Structures are given as C-alpha cells and as structure tokens.
Amino acid sequence: GDSVTQMEGPVTLSEEAFLTINCTYTATGYPSLFWYVQYPGEGLQLLLKATKADDKGSNKGFEATYRKETTSFHLEKGSVQVSDSAVYFCALRSSNSGYALNFGKGTSLLVTP
Amino acid sequence: NAGVTQTPKFQVLKTGQSMTLQCAQDMNHNSMYWYRQDPGMGLRLIYYSASEGTTDKGEVPNGYNVSRLNKREFSLRLESAAPSQTSVYFCASSVTSGLSYNEQFFGPGTRLTVL
Numbered sequence: 001g002d003s004v005t006q007m008e009g010p011v012t013l014s015e016e017a018f019l020t021i022n023c024t025y026t027a028t029g030y031p032s033l034f035w036y037v038q039y040p041g042e043g044l045q046l047l048l049k050a051t052k053a054d055d056k057g058s059n060k061g062f063e064a065t066y067r068k069e070t071t072s073f074h075l076e077k078g079s080v081q082v083s084d085s086a087v088y089f090c091a092l093r094s095s096n097s098g099y100a101l102n103f104g105k106g107t108s109l110l111v112t113p
Numbered sequence: 114n115a116g117v118t119q120t121p122k123f124q125v126l127k128t129g130q131s132m133t134l135q136c137a138q139d140m141n142h143n144s145m146y147w148y149r150q151d152p153g154m155g156l157r158l159i160y161y162s163a164s165e166g167t168t169d170k171g172e173v174p175n176g177y178n179v180s181r182l183n184k185r186e187f188s189l190r191l192e193s194a195a196p197s198q199t200s201v202y203f204c205a206s207s208v209t210s211g212l213s214y215n216e217q218f219f220g221p222g223t224r225l226t227v228l
Binding site: 004036042043044045046049089093099100101103104105106 | 117144146148153154155156157158161163171203205207209215216217219220221222
C-alpha cells in the first residue's frame with residue numbers, strides 16, 4: 001500500500017542554518033504530496049503541496065519539489081528561524097480511503113538562537 | 114468562521130468507560146476524518162466519512178465507532194476505553210473530489226488518557 005518515509009528526528013539547528021528534511025514515498029499512480037506543520041499544542045496546518053511531477057510547492061520560505069524519478073519530496077529552507085521550531089509531517093493523498101492522507105512519522109525541528 | 118472544532122480538549126478515562134469525541138466543521142466539506150497521533154507513529158486514520166450518510170474503516174478502527182450525524186458533524190465513540198487508546202485524536206475535513214489538491218483542515222485535537 002501507499003506509504004511515506006521521512007527522516008527521523010529530532011533535528012536541532014542554529015538560527016539561519018539551512019534545513020533539509022528528507023521524505024520518500026511509495027504509491028501507485030501519481031499521488032499528491034504535502035508537508036504539514038504542527039506547532040506545540042496545536043493541530044496540523046498545511047505548509048505546502050505539489051500535485052504532479054516536477055511541481056515545486058513553496059510557502060513561508062519553505063520549498064519542496066515533487067521528484068517522480070526518486071519518489072521524493074524533500075523539505076528545504078535556506079535560513080531557519082526560532083519560530084520554525086515545530087514537528088513537520090510529510091504526507092501523500094491516497095485515492096483510497098476517501099482521499100485520506102498517509103503520513104510519515106514526523107520530524108521534530110528545534111531551532112536555537 | 115471557526116473551521117474544524119473538537120470537544121473536549123482533554124479527557125481522562127478509566128479502563129472500561131465510554132465517551133464520545135465531538136467534531137464539527139463549518140466549511141461545507143463533504144469528507145471528514147478521524148486520526149490518532151501517537152509518539153513516533155505519525156497520524157493514523159481511524160475512520161472516515163466520504164459524504165453525509167457514509168462511514169468507512171481506516172487503518173486502525175478496532176475499538177471505535179463513528180457517526181456522521183449530518184454534513185457538519187462527525188463523532189468518534191469509544192465504547193469501552195483501553196489504555197492502548199491513550200492518544201491525541203484529530204478530526205479533519207476536506208472537499209471531496211478527484212481534484213488532487215484538496216486540502217485537509219485539522220481541528221486542534223483531543224488529548225485522551227485512559228488509566
């Protein structure tokens with residue numbers, strides 16, 4: 001079945017460092033891919049999405065490119081801020097289960113001043 | 114526009130007790146979902162409702178029941194709570210269509226502890 005694998009955390013970075021969180025997927029067809037962010041004590045918010053191969057999703061300085069050849073959707077940001085500290089989830093939208101999302105296990109990011 | 118709301122925010126139960134988690138959305142979405150979030154496990158789908166009047170099992174349905182009361186509301190019931198059901202529960206909703214970019218909107222979660 002469909003699945004998502006993302007890098008284990010926690011990831012600790014200094015402010016203004018470069019961020020990469022790796023995400024690879026297994027799916028039939030061409031699923032839509034998403035990154036969600038969860039700030040402490042809150043629900044999940046959509047960070048960015050890509051719906052087809054070579055699409056680049058971007059938001060708030062974060063970017064991810066849908067790479068069909070490597071089945072990847074890595075999240076990147078050039079200069080992280082303390083306010084980016086959160087848990088990041090990679091997800092794919094399955095055509096099964098009423099278009100529910102299959103999530104990776106999440107990567108916790110802590111940015112220190 | 115409140116989005117997706119969930120009640121309660123916190124709950125402590127004893128083993129064997131029952132309770133219902135409430136979820137409502139005001140975005141006129143067709144589909145609604147219940148997920149549970151456990152440390153190191155990401156979010157896993159419990160049940161979903163693709164449209165009013167329909168419900169289906171997700172990845173981890175055992176020990177739960179759901180009711181799609183109307184288009185707005187989707188409740189999750191634990192008939193006899195077990196410690197393994199200690200988790201954070203999230204409700205989500207989205208527009209249903211073949212369009213691939215339909216975003217799911219999440220509620221703030223219910224933190225449930227079963228002793």
